[in-house]
Amino acid sequence: MNPQEKNTYVKQEITKALVSLMKKKKITDISISEICDKAQVGRASFYRNYDSKEEVIEKYTESLILTWADEIDMDPAANIYNFFASLFEHFQKNSSFYKTLYKQNMSPMILNAIRKKLNVSPDTDPATLYRSAYTAYGIFGWIDIWFSNGMKETPEELNRIIVNNINTMIKGAKELEEL
Numbered sequence: 001m002n003p004q005e006k007n008t009y010v011k012q013e014i015t016k017a018l019v020s021l022m023k024k025k026k027i028t029d030i031s032i033s034e035i036c037d038k039a040q041v042g043r044a045s046f047y048r049n050y051d052s053k054e055e056v057i058e059k060y061t062e063s064l065i066l067t068w069a070d071e072i073d074m075d076p077a078a079n080i081y082n083f084f085a086s087l088f089e090h091f092q093k094n095s096s097f098y099k100t101l102y103k104q105n106m107s108p109m110i111l112n113a114i115r116k117k118l119n120v121s122p123d124t125d126p127a128t129l130y131r132s133a134y135t136a137y138g139i140f141g142w143i144d145i146w147f148s149n150g151m152k153e154t155p156e157e158l159n160r161i162i163v164n165n166i167n168t169m170i171k172g173a174k175e176l177e178e179l
Contacts, residue, residue: 065113088155
């Protein structure tokens with residue numbers, strides 16, 4: 001195993017260990033030593049890769065969101081309908097992790113990962129910034145309500161609801177243009 005592969009392996013083991021521990025106890029009650037013991041890596045390996053436990057979770061959340069986004073970006077058949085369908089399927093598929101974030105009061109990391117993907121930052125030109133912010137907060141709002149309500153709807157049902165809402169907004173916008 002080359003050094004890069006070894007480092008990737010170490011990061012994966014640290015992440016798996018921390019997520020596993022977070023399912024049983026509060027992140028504030030988990031020590032770095034406990035994570036390292038469970039991951040079977042040294043403390044130096046932890047600190048070579050991360051500054052904190054929260055950074056481990058932040059990077060993992062970003063990785064999940066970016067992996068989903070890359071998949072949809074590469075899909076030549078992607079459209080608004082299957083964009084949201086794949087988004088909701090992603091969250092359902094990874095619901096164990098995302099539910100752990102909610103249990104730990106760390107759900108804002110989901111929003112931050114979406115914001116990062118959509119380039120919501122002060123140095124972005126205003127038109128892009130506000131469009132991206134609207135999209136990021138809207139997506140997070142849907143996900144947040146879905147998780148908060150116990151994920152009762154299937155991804156397919158939720159997708160139908162959002163597409164119907166978008167269609168209603170478009171019709172409403174057309175009516176405004178006619179004023």
